[in-house]
Amino acid sequence: MVRTAVLVSGGGSNLQAIIDARIFGEVKNCELAAVISSNPDAYALQRAEFAGIPAYIIDRKIFANRASFSEAVHKKLEDLDIELAVLAGFMYILDPPLIRAYRNRVINIHPALIPSFSGPGCYGIHVHEAALEYGVKVTGATAHFCVSEADAGPIILQKAVEVREDDTPLSLQRRVMEEAEWKILPAAVSLYCEGRLEIDGKIVRIKGARSDVERGRSDSEPQ
Ligand code: GAR
Secondary structure, three states: OEEEEEEEOOOOHHHHHHHHHHHOOOOOOEEEEEEEEOOOOOHHHHHHHHHOOOEEEOOHHHOOOHHHHHHHHHHHHHHOOOOEEEEOOOOOOOOHHHHHHOOOOEEEEEOOOOOOOOOOOOOOHHHHHHHHHHOOOEEEEEEEEOOOOOOOOOEEEEEEEEOOOOOOHHHHHHHHHHHHHHHHHHHHHHHHHOOOEEEEOOEEEEOOOOOHHHHOOOOOOOO
């Protein structure tokens, strides 16, 4: 079983998707060993408690800078003997020492089709505001490994979502979560934990892709 920590900052709906998918046997070989929150008031902490997962707060506000915060997260991951860290709505960029030590062992979910609407400053609702302002007809979500540069690491899974003319940032955010994030993030975690990912520089290959999510197909595409 892969000892996994889920890092959160807010609502934790992606954490919940992983918890639920694990209960339904869709996330295999994964031990949810810890939830680490950068925010003491995050609802994600309650989700962890309901699920019986040990939760830890590393409050970003009490650290003078990003480096010391990242160092504290790094130490916690090592103390807990974590193999895989999953950034599930975690709103901070982690520093190079952690990323180097956990190379190809930190997975992030981003609410757009990278490389669109990604990089520094592109997070949360801002991503959907930018997509609507640009007028794209299709957006989506990306599960990827983290490198030092924001949202630039090897892509594991992506899923497209239609943009509607009457969408608001909130309605689009909700649909991207429901149709894409909550499917591809648990799937990416399972692929890692099952040892089914082959990483060759920027390219990630999936050994024996089985489901539509793993093949990058949308729900409506013909088989
Ligand atoms: C999600 O949409 C996630 O993709 C996004 O924040 C939201 C958190 O929701 N993350 C980022 O923008 C990181 N770049 P959640 O707390 O309910 O999972």
